[in-house]
Amino acid sequence: MIQIENICFKYNNDYILKNINFSISDGEIFGIIGKTGSGKSTLVNILSGLAKPIEGEIIVDGQNIYNKKENKNLLSYKISTVFQNPEKQLFSKTVYDDIAFSLRNQNISESIINKDIKEIAKFLNISSDILNASPFHLSGGEKRKCALACALVTKPKILILDEPISGLDPYTTEKFINYIKDYHHKEKNIIIFVSNSANKFSYLCNRILTLGSGKIKILDKPENIFEKCKKLGFTAPNIWEIISLINQNGYNISTKISTTKQLQEQVLKLIKEKEAKNKPCKI
Amino acid sequence: MIKIENIIEFKNVSYQKPSSKYILKNINLNIKKGEFISIMGTNGSGKSTLAKHFNGLFIPSEGNVIIDGKNTKNGEKNTEIKKSVGMVFQNPDSQIVACTVEEEIAFGMENLCFTREKMKKNIRKVLHYVNLENHEKSSIYSLSGGEKQRLTIASVLAMEPEIIVLDEPTSMLDDQSKKQILDIILKLNKEKNITIILITHFTQEALYADKTAIMNNGSIVAFDITKNIFSNINLLKKNKLLPLESICLLNFLKNKGYNVDLNAYSNESCAKEILRTLENIK
Numbered sequence A: 001m002i003q004i005e006n007i008c009f010k011y012n013n014d015y016i017l018k019n020i021n022f023s024i025s026d027g028e029i030f031g032i033i034g035k036t037g038s039g040k041s042t043l044v045n046i047l048s049g050l051a052k053p054i055e056g057e058i059i060v061d062g063q064n065i066y067n068k069k070e071n072k073n074l075l076s077y078k079i080s081t082v083f084q085n086p087e088k089q090l091f092s093k094t095v096y097d098d099i100a101f102s103l104r105n106q107n108i109s110e111s112i113i114n115k116d117i118k119e120i121a122k123f124l125n126i127s128s129d130i131l132n133a134s135p136f137h138l139s140g141g142e143k144r145k146c147a148l149a150c151a152l153v154t155k156p157k158i159l160i161l162d163e164p165i166s167g168l169d170p171y172t173t174e175k176f177i178n179y180i181k182d183y184h185h186k187e188k189n190i191i192i193f194v195s196n197s198a199n200k201f202s203y204l205c206n207r208i209l210t211l212g213s214g215k216i217k218i219l220d221k222p223e224n225i226f227e228k229c230k231k232l233g234f235t236a237p238n239i240w241e242i243i244s245l246i247n248q249n250g251y252n253i254s255t256k257i258s259t260t261k262q263l264q265e266q267v268l269k270l271i272k273e274k275e276a277k278n279k280p281c282k283i
Numbered sequence B: 001m002i003k004i005e006n007i008i009e010f011k012n013v014s015y016q017k018p019s020s021k022y023i024l025k026n027i028n029l030n031i032k033k034g035e036f037i038s039i040m041g042t043n044g045s046g047k048s049t050l051a052k053h054f055n056g057l058f059i060p061s062e063g064n065v066i067i068d069g070k071n072t073k074n075g076e077k078n079t080e081i082k083k084s085v086g087m088v089f090q091n092p093d094s095q096i097v098a099c100t101v102e103e104e105i106a107f108g109m110e111n112l113c114f115t116r117e118k119m120k121k122n123i124r125k126v127l128h129y130v131n132l133e134n135h136e137k138s139s140i141y142s143l144s145g146g147e148k149q150r151l152t153i154a155s156v157l158a159m160e161p162e163i164i165v166l167d168e169p170t171s172m173l174d175d176q177s178k179k180q181i182l183d184i185i186l187k188l189n190k191e192k193n194i195t196i197i198l199i200t201h202f203t204q205e206a207l208y209a210d211k212t213a214i215m216n217n218g219s220i221v222a223f224d225i226t227k228n229i230f231s232n233i234n235l236l237k238k239n240k241l242l243p244l245e246s247i248c249l250l251n252f253l254k255n256k257g258y259n260v261d262l263n264a265y266s267n268e269s270c271a272k273e274i275l276r277t278l279e280n281i282k
């Protein structure tokens, strides 16, 4: 469990975060949504142990992460963060070595490392050419995929992802979301997903918090957040929007639907039901 | 007969890094002045590598790139080409060099030896154009991500380019900032007749363009009127691009025998089509 208690943070003389309070339960996928400059990455840095807040505390499983005595090893083994700029996280000679880095630090055998890396690479669509390439010779999206692989492969108790799908193509995004779904089902860990918009990933979240000018605006279930998206200046996911526009006319399609296939089935069902109802009875 | 000039011509362009595989393979591409082109393709398909060929940042290993009649291989024309092609990248932080908004916009113009008066005039003009008036003296650090990206567009615009190439200019931005940037790009194209090349992963953004190119594994595999590209679900799937939810739904219903308009791209028009179909059931 993570408790965020009354966090305040300043750059120069401006408050970037003010009196932030919330907690995340074990096994929760927790979304944070806010516009650019709303303080999301600042909060990520604080949760990752990189920026001490001027006020307030972060308690992870009962331990204050900014208390030097208590937090020994806590951060490196429990919390793994993929930062907004993946370049800054890749430094080895090959992508493979980058992904293996923290596993090697834990003295895991090379054969297990190899197996784990092959698995994650397959899911994220990372080819063996890329595994053997220098991380400095990759396209933007390829770097992002590699940074994600580095974090996922360690199976952290707490996984923090700062705008993980920015720069990923939609196909890889879809694969990544499905992977996270399976991964979370197995690991039941805490995943904190930070984003500047409501998107397909938001459906996976148990709860979503929206940040605005350094304060918490809303903390609620995804469906309820989508409902308020327009007012908050965000766009709701396409599928949710199509459903909501249909439902406004007296229909009742579930707003929890998140895939195109489900949407197609539900709309067809609606049409068939209406056709059946309107069929004249044969005598 | 009137000959229509291409402002951009790629002729059999291939590109490889020393001791690496081909990143671009035999690219042929003709773009006319004032066209708005979008380029889509999966991660690693070669979009950014292609983008860097437009202003001579990369020189083809084979073939030629001709910008407004000038071959990028001709070193003497380098400055002219750099002046006529502006580049905007994904991360504004990696592009901004100065400390204040004004200095940032002046920077590019100084390199092109514009006069002081002209610089002053252009700064005011471009800030107005991207809705950043009254920010002349602002520190870069006080700007949000969306404002920074508008600043990079202003800096490029101040150099009076004929062509602007934008490589995922909105991928770090929130929805409102995305929309602002796209509206500015469209305005540049329609009002100033600037040729636009927009690289994006968002179908909604590509739909602003007249024509769309699809890249796959270093090649351009399709180049057509944007609507034709996005209604071709098979083409998109073959190249690992996700068709819009609205188009998928409408095609699905069409295949089930319902008479729906396959051009209802937006969520609103798609929902309208569904509601119309429901109401027509007698």
Ligand SMILES: Nc1ncnc2c1ncn2[C@@H]1O[C@H](COP(=O)(O)OP(=O)(O)OP(=O)(O)O)[C@@H](O)[C@H]1O
Pocket: A136, A137, A138, A139, A140, A141, A142, A167, A169, B017, B020, B023, B041, B042, B043, B044, B045, B046, B047, B048, B049, B050
């Ligand atoms: N310096 C380099 N040396 C070797 N290969 C490179 C280098 N830079 C890029 N590549 C490779 O060239 C291919 C195309 O890269 P490019 O950056 O053009 O892709 P992209 O389409 O822009 O991808 P993204 O959507 O991720 O930005 C990729 O496979 C990449 O790994």
Ligand SMILES: Nc1ncnc2c1ncn2[C@@H]1O[C@H](COP(=O)(O)OP(=O)(O)O)[C@@H](O)[C@H]1O
Pocket: A011, A012, A016, A034, A035, A036, A037, A038, A039, A040, A041, A042, A043, B141, B142, B143, B144, B145
């Ligand atoms: N190193 C820094 N120095 C000064 N101000 C900063 C620094 N980093 C971020 N800021 C400011 O803090 C605010 C929040 O930034 P950030 O947490 O990166 O937002 P987000 O991730 O939501 O886009 C912004 O106004 C930004 O300009």
Ligand SMILES: [Mg+2]
Pocket: A040, A041, A042, A084, A162
């Ligand atoms: Mg951020």
Ligand SMILES: [Mg+2]
Pocket: A139, A140, A141, B047, B048, B049, B167
């Ligand atoms: Mg790229």
